[in-house]
């Protein structure tokens with residue numbers, strides 16, 4: 001799959017010196033749905049704004065469809081649709097006129113068939129002659145998407161499309177995103193919700209404190225998130241894992257005083273009971289047991305429970 005957006009070592013410092021992006025590199029593949037997950041203030045909006053040319057980077061480069069966003073701004077920008085976080089619509093405007101206007105902003109010739117396609121795609125065709133103030137909150141969000149799609153962009157950025165919306169509307173939005181993907185649009189959305197990334201993304205990127213911590217296929221990521229480590233601390237010091245205990249999922253700690261067992265928390269059987277029985281059979285005695293989530297899970301836990309003092313990546317067994 002080819003890359004439609006290439007972001008290389010992007011840095012952004014705001015006035016006063018605050019570094020909101022600390023060298024982000026990311027390739028976005030044509031046709032994928034990429035979820036950028038991160039807590040408030042992580043730099044998600046700054047990243048999107050920079051790619052869309054609303055904010056200027058301090059250094060680094062971005063190309064969209066091979067066009068540099070600085071030296072070839074118009075070509076790059078015309079390939080992008082941006083759906084902002086806030087609903088900023090003109091209440092007395094008719095839906096169809098609002099969408100037509102957005103197309104005109106990009107210098108595209110008026111094209112009723114294209115506007116109809118977009119409105120139908122977002123189930124807004126019936127509402128085309130309504131004033132925006134007459135629409136529900138969910139429909140207003142869809143008008144924002146229609147406006148962002150009015151000039152036939154190939155890449156759509158959705159900045160927190162479901163922030164503050166109820167569960168039903170959130171699912172509705174996920175369906176909209178899936179339909180757009182089926183139509184060939186590449187979609188990048190930001191979110192605070194792991195469930196949202198899990199529900200719709202092909203790949204997930206995690207942003208925290210201006211850094212891209214990881215980007216991975218969703219399925220791989222979700223499989224890894226279920227991994228946990230059990231540290232079986234021993235009263236003895238070993239030089240190697242005893243023969244009777246050897247397996248792919250068991251290793252010796254660096255100092256030889258613990259056996260570290262990796263298991264899947266979602267598996268029907270974790271194998272812990274058997275492991276502990278075998279440890280005893282091998283003549284080893286336990287000092288303590290500690291479980292640890294995978295480093296990825298730590299990142300997620302920190303993200304989700306940011307500011308929540310009861311959270312922790314480690315828990316004693």
Ligand SMILES: Nc1ncnc2c1ncn2[C@@H]1O[C@H](COP(=O)(O)OP(=O)(O)OP(=O)(O)O)[C@@H](O)[C@H]1O
Pocket residue numbers: 014015018020038039040041042043044045046047
């Ligand atoms: N115009 C600005 N001037 C100075 N600092 C800014 C500006 N815009 C954003 N920041 C700071 O940059 C950091 C990243 O902000 P950004 O809006 O990109 O985060 P975010 O991940 O989108 O957060 P949220 O999920 O709350 O939207 C924050 O600390 C924010 O205060």
